[in-house]
Amino acid sequence: MKKLALAAALAAAATTATAGNLSEPVMEAPVIVEDTAASSSAAGTWVPLLILAVVAGVVIAD
Structure with missing residues (x-):
């Protein structure tokens, strides 16, 4: 259960860290x-x- 919670926390942190688009301004x-x-x-x-x-x-x- 701890590994599932840790994986969910890391997945949530990774998605907010890479939020945005890759198009040129x-x-x-x-x-x-x-x-x-x-x-x-x-x-x-x-x-x-x-x-x-x-x-x-x-x-x-x-």
């Missing part, structure tokens, strides 16, 4: 967000040049 790909709005530095240059041209035109016209 699934890794999700990282999400990369790319800003697609192209900011142009030329827009910041054209506005002051346009204002300067208008002011110069007004000064020359007077």
Whole structure:
């Protein structure tokens, strides 16, 4: 009877020790967000040049 109880205890311990699956873990790909709005530095240059041209035109016209 002792051997049966010992075998049952060892079998129960062995099943809990090897619990789990053998499949590879699934890794999700990282999400990369790319800003697609192209900011142009030329827009910041054209506005002051346009204002300067208008002011110069007004000064020359007077």
